[in-house]
Amino acid sequence: MVPSGTLLVTALPLAALDGPLKAFPHTSIRSNGLTWDGSGVMFLSLLSDTTPMTGKIVAINGSPRSGWNTDMLINEAIKGAESKGYMVQKFDLYKIERFTGCISCFGCKREAHRGECVVKDGLKPVLDAIREADGIIMGAPNYFGDLCAQFKTFYERLVFPYLTYNKERPCCNERKIPVLLIMTSNAPDTLYKDMLENYKNVLTNFIGPTTVFVSGETMQVKDYSKFDWTFFDGPQRVERREKVFPQELKKAFDTGSALLD
Ligand SMILES: Cc1cc2nc3c(=O)[nH]c(=O)nc-3n(C[C@H](O)[C@H](O)[C@H](O)COP(=O)(O)O)c2cc1C
Numbered sequence: 001m002v003p004s005g006t007l008l009v010t011a012l013p014l015a016a017l018d019g020p021l022k023a024f025p026h027t028s029i030r031s032n033g034l035t036w037d038g039s040g041v042m043f044l045s046l047l048s049d050t051t052p053m054t055g056k057i058v059a060i061n062g063s064p065r066s067g068w069n070t071d072m073l074i075n076e077a078i079k080g081a082e083s084k085g086y087m088v089q090k091f092d093l094y095k096i097e098r099f100t101g102c103i104s105c106f107g108c109k110r111e112a113h114r115g116e117c118v119v120k121d122g123l124k125p126v127l128d129a130i131r132e133a134d135g136i137i138m139g140a141p142n143y144f145g146d147l148c149a150q151f152k153t154f155y156e157r158l159v160f161p162y163l164t165y166n167k168e169r170p171c172c173n174e175r176k177i178p179v180l181l182i183m184t185s186n187a188p189d190t191l192y193k194d195m196l197e198n199y200k201n202v203l204t205n206f207i208g209p210t211t212v213f214v215s216g217e218t219m220q221v222k223d224y225s226k227f228d229w230t231f232f233d234g235p236q237r238v239e240r241r242e243k244v245f246p247q248e249l250k251k252a253f254d255t256g257s258a259l260l261d
């Protein structure tokens with residue numbers, strides 16, 4: 001479907017797209033009004049401005065639920081980044097087939113591949129894109145008091161290659177880039193402060209300066225009356241979604257737009 005406010009300018013066969021993207025249709029690339037939706041059709045937005053592109057950002061959605069809380073905040077952060085003219089490539093971790101966490105092969109500690117994960121599975125194109133990016137937007141829901149397993153799988157593979165185990169020089173990442181980490185949770189946004197502080201420290205030390213953004217007390221389902229969930233005040237969650245969540249979306253937009261400032 002052609003997005004509103006856009007003009008269809010050309011239809012490209014997928015084979016005409018060079019590079020690794022054509023092999024990974026779960027990714028989408030948008031930049032300065034140009035949208036490639038993975039279907040082989042490229043759109044030019046009538047609303048695009050002439051701001052020059054100054055950087056590339058990789059966005060990682062660690063939530064299985066497209067269009068829900070985490071994904072919505074990530075998408076707003078992406079829109080914020082795009083409003084500055086940055087090019088954003090988004091990956092949905094749950095749509096990528098077959099990848100594991102770190103398998104402890106230590107290939108990334110050998111001279112030939114220092115700082116680079118050598119495992120060639122579904123996560124490789126994601127990690128390759130990050131190595132060429134100028135910033136990362138990443139987000140995940142809280143599952144059982146931590147970021148969800150799919151996200152942690154990615155996180156292990158992202159961070160471990162840069163850890164040298166060398167006392168004098170513990171990190172070998174010489175190209176630090178800013179990171180925005182988004183977490184959503186049922187609990188209020190302050191409950192997981194310590195846990196998130198740990199992620200912030202690790203990401204800041206190994207990937208680059210990290211901003212953490214939390215959206216708590218999210219609306220987990222549209223109709224709470226269908227479930228016997230006495231843990232929650234359903235109507236309060238729905239009201240919060242209508243009144244507070246839009247402010248958080250705005251904050252996500254602003255944070256995304258400021259990521260590379
Ligand atoms: C398997 C599972 C475990 C969860 N564990 C927690 C938890 O420990 N603490 C919490 O605050 N929320 C927990 N939640 C709620 C989600 O973090 C919350 O609803 C989140 O906003 C969902 O994100 P989404 O809308 O992007 O899917 C859990 C949800 C699921 C499905």
